[in-house]
Amino acid sequence: MGVFTMPSLGADMEAGRLTEWLVAPGETVKRGDIVAVVETQKGAIEIEIFEEGTVERLMAEVGQSLPVGAPLALIRGAGEAAPEAPSEPAAPASAPAAAPDPARPGPASKAVPATGIAASPAAKALAAARGIDLGALTGTGPGRAIVLADVEAAGAKPADPRAEMRKAIAAAMAKSKREIPHYYLFHRIDLQAATDWLAATNAARPPEERLLMGALIARATALAAHASAGVNGHFIADGFRQAGSVHLGIAVALRGGGLIAPAIRDAHLLPLDAMMAALRDMVARARAGRLRSSELTDGTITLSSLGETGVEAMAGIIYPPQVALVAVGAPTPEPVAQGRQVSVRQTVTVSLAADHRASDGRIGAKFLAGIDRHLQHPEDL
């Protein structure tokens, strides 16, 4: 019997609010199934399960705010028999000790529940419905019990999603700048061959099948990252761990502000058209607020494009626990010397922010040169 818990969706996440169950007790689940939707600082995220079996019992209710690690459901493994009635003890005992048990909704009407928080039944019901942690409130009722008015006062200011996302970005970036010794490299790449190839390719295609330069750059970055040591992976407690696959995080700017960097899994294996389809799907779902939990946690390196009409270059901030971020400036025509001739060619400045604990400038330079090399042969991408 396994306990499915609230996943951590990044170094910056502490809690999430369960907004939807997509499975019911008795249903079978397999690895990768989406079982619930959780509202986080990064918007609504579809939560995947990584166990196989049957949903024995749901242990959290819609509306509850739950810390990372809190039990969500009990999963019976494929070979396990259904438990004898009476069923085993409630699973919160197996939850991480650090997780405070939030006020549980339900029929309980005792003034002092097991959590030790005195609250009226109406206060508890409203707190559960709004996902408010009773433990964080100060009661004004008899014996300092929390009454309805206290919960209403706490819930009076609904969280502003943009402010919440800004907090999430602030937490992750502050952690990165505190802990990661960044170094930065900048490299100007001649993009004329890729530009010409792209124009010729797209001229023969209807709009639905056209490619963007962003797809070529993502492909070149994934291939170069896969072949490079020290830039693709995670830095965790015992040091840098090189990843075997490239799960390419794509920084997506959200309209109205904010940023999220979901990962395209196994990006080094995606041919150009598949990469374009993955980018299109990822951007649409990021904007609609329908990303999956694994997409927020699996990234092994991030690519940030500043847009076609943007600035020339950016010194980026690494998204921990990753160790590298590639930023692409706006492509512009520039005079380029070729031998003794000067011609105007489309160019782009690509930068690398890398973790000095995992690589040195020499390795970072080889990685950027690899991106450059791939972009000189767009027909092979």
Add this chain to the structure above:
Amino acid sequence: MTDDDIRAAYLVALIDVAPDLSADGIGPDDHLQDDLDLDSMDVLNLVAALHKALGVDIPEADYPQIATLALAVPYLARRLAA
């Protein structure tokens, strides 16, 4: 198809791509990228939506000609008449 029909189709496609925009708030000279903050993926999605709605396949070289409502309406009218 009248200019008003084309204008309406353009606005429907644009708001589908950028749902936070409202048809009333889009001026004739608002630029897709500079004023309305569309990125290259949004512009491609808009071109695909116009292809579906009007049957006009806009080549990449002509993207600047749909950059504002004031430019797009006569351009699309010409392409529809051709």
